[in-house]
Amino acid sequence: MCAIFGISGVDESSNLTYLGLHALQHRGQEGTGIVSTHGKEPFVHKERGLVGDVFTASVINSLQGHTAIGHNRYSTAGGNTSENLQPLIMKSSLGWVSIAHNGNLVNATELTKKLEQEGSIFQSTADTEVILHLMAKSKERELTRALIHALNQVIGAYSLLVLNHEYLIAVRDPQGFRPLVMGSHKGRPVFASESTAFDLIGATYEREIEPGEMVIVSLNNNFSVSSIRPLNSALKKRCVFEQVYFARPDSLVYGSTVYHTRKNLGKQLAEEQPALHAEMVIPVPDSGVYAAIGYSEFSNLPFEMGIIRSHYIGRTFIEPRQAIRDFGVKLKLNPVAEIIKGKSIVVVDDSLVRGTTSKKLIQHLRDAGAREVHLRISAPPTAHPCFYGIDTPTKKELLASSNSIEKIRVFVGADSLGYLSLEGLLKVASEKSGEGFCHACFSGDYPCLT
Ligand code: AMP
Numbered sequence: 115m116c117a118i119f120g121i122s123g124v125d126e127s128s129n130l131t132y133l134g135l136h137a138l139q140h141r142g143q144e145g146t147g148i149v150s151t152h153g154k155e156p157f158v159h160k161e162r163g164l165v166g167d168v169f170t171a172s173v174i175n176s177l178q179g180h181t182a183i184g185h186n187r188y189s190t191a192g193g194n195t196s197e198n199l200q201p202l203i204m205k206s207s208l209g210w211v212s213i214a215h216n217g218n219l220v221n222a223t224e225l226t227k228k229l230e231q232e233g234s235i236f237q238s239t240a241d242t243e244v245i246l247h248l249m250a251k252s253k254e255r256e257l258t259r260a261l262i263h264a265l266n267q268v269i270g271a272y273s274l275l276v277l278n279h280e281y282l283i284a285v286r287d288p289q290g291f292r293p294l295v296m297g298s299h300k301g302r303p304v305f306a307s308e309s310t311a312f313d314l315i316g317a318t319y320e321r322e323i324e325p326g327e328m329v330i331v332s333l334n335n336n337f338s339v340s341s342i343r344p345l346n347s348a349l350k351k352r353c354v355f356e357q358v359y360f361a362r363p364d365s366l367v368y369g370s371t372v373y374h375t376r377k378n379l380g381k382q383l384a385e386e387q388p389a390l391h392a393e394m395v396i397p398v399p400d401s402g403v404y405a406a407i408g409y410s411e412f413s414n415l416p417f418e419m420g421i422i423r424s425h426y427i428g429r430t431f432i433e434p435r436q437a438i439r440d441f442g443v444k445l446k447l448n449p450v451a452e453i454i455k456g457k458s459i460v461v462v463d464d465s466l467v468r469g470t471t472s473k474k475l476i477q478h479l480r481d482a483g484a485r486e487v488h489l490r491i492s493a494p495p496t497a498h499p500c501f502y503g504i505d506t507p508t509k510k511e512l513l514a515s516s517n518s519i520e521k522i523r524v525f526v527g528a529d530s531l532g533y534l535s536l537e538g539l540l541k542v543a544s545e546k547s548g549e550g551f552c553h554a555c556f557s558g559d560y561p562c563l564t
Pocket of ligand 1: 464
């Protein structure tokens with residue numbers, strides 16, 4: 115998963131992009147980059163690390179111009195190497211072109227093979243580079259038309275920002291797998307993966323870029339904005355996991371506030387999977403908090419922060435070579451013994467992937483004195499890997515791919531285990547956003563695979 119941000123027609127475009135990327139840090143922590151321009155040459159800085167560490171004042175000052183695009187990387191296609199950091203930038207007969215991508219292309223391997231046979235030399239292993247090569251090979255000599263030519267050949271998930279000396283283009287694939295929103299900053303256009311980036315820079319949220327829509331900002335024409343729909347239309351397949359886990363709860367995604375969606379998922383979960391003799395509801399922080407609030411409200415059980423999360427793990431300790439994941443859980447989540455001692459508790463989390471977190475956590479809760487632990491998950495079992503941009507383990511590692519719910523309950527050591535149904539999830543997710551979701555990770559129903 116990744117974050118993209120772009121802004122045009124403003125002073126300090128790179129500084130605002132830096133702030134936007136900062137607000138979107140949760141979407142990718144491996145590396146970050148900004149490409150800016152004043153309508154002539156590009157200025158580029160990309161580096162592995164967190165936004166706040168990479169973009170020092172002197173780096174930002176070197177990124178000149180009225181227009182910039184930026185990217186936070188979380189590798190799902192291609193490895194975690196510096197060549198794969200985005201925005202990618204390439205020179206061809208079109209001049210320089212830079213691109214920032216969120217999503218995964220499902221036919222990138224076959225297109226790469228074909229392009230290499232035809233003489234293309236790839237600089238990275240990121241699927242995104244395919245789009246640049248297809249643009250460079252296009253007979254079209256204008257950025258928008260070359261981009262349309264390229265996008266008509268790729269299949270899969272892409273929310274993109276494309277920049278050259280003339281245009282900033284924002285485009286979302288016809289199925290709209292990944293989010294992309296548009297706003298206004300002092301009357302100038304701004305684009306981001308999630309609206310929370312606008313809050314930080316004082317921009318106003320306007321709307322989603324629609325699936326299949328391309329919004330074009332002309333750098334030479336007073337940053338005027340136009341919208342076209344040049345891609346084949348398709349049924350909407352917006353990633354429902356953004357609502358469940360990935361997006362920030364203070365963001366508007368697919369037109370609805372993630373906080374409310376998650377809280378309503380918790381209510382739905384309480385209706386479908388009550389825990390009749392439990393005494394309190396405890397979230398697995400941070401991502402389980404909103405569903406737990408909903409669960410507590412619906413079931414009339416008190417909400418308690420019975421597990422405290424440390425936010426300082428990651429770079430301050432040296433992981434032991436063995437059982438790193440288990441060690442991580444202990445370091446990250448600690449029960450408050452006084453709250454849970456002798457109690458029957460409902461523990462709410464948003465998802466269960468490998469089961470490592472739940473298994474360890476439940477053991478810690480029992481060690482801290484919990485009498486009964488009833489685990490509730492505000493999504494259906496994650497049984498299938500994602501090919502559209504979420505980093506999920508292989509099918510084999512996904513606990514629900516080969517185990518019944520009862521087997522999973524025994525594995526994690528819960529007294530009871532209840533998941534939200536797919537119908538329940540889709541009902542809540544579509545309340546404000548309308549229908550049209552990709553739920554392949556839960557259902558195995560893959561919208562487009564080659
Ligand atoms: P696991 O221990 O593998 O079962 O992981 C479950 C935990 O990971 C849950 O608490 C989720 O909030 C979180 N989670 C779910 N999906 C992802 C993801 N794609 N990347 C990082 N964390 C995730």
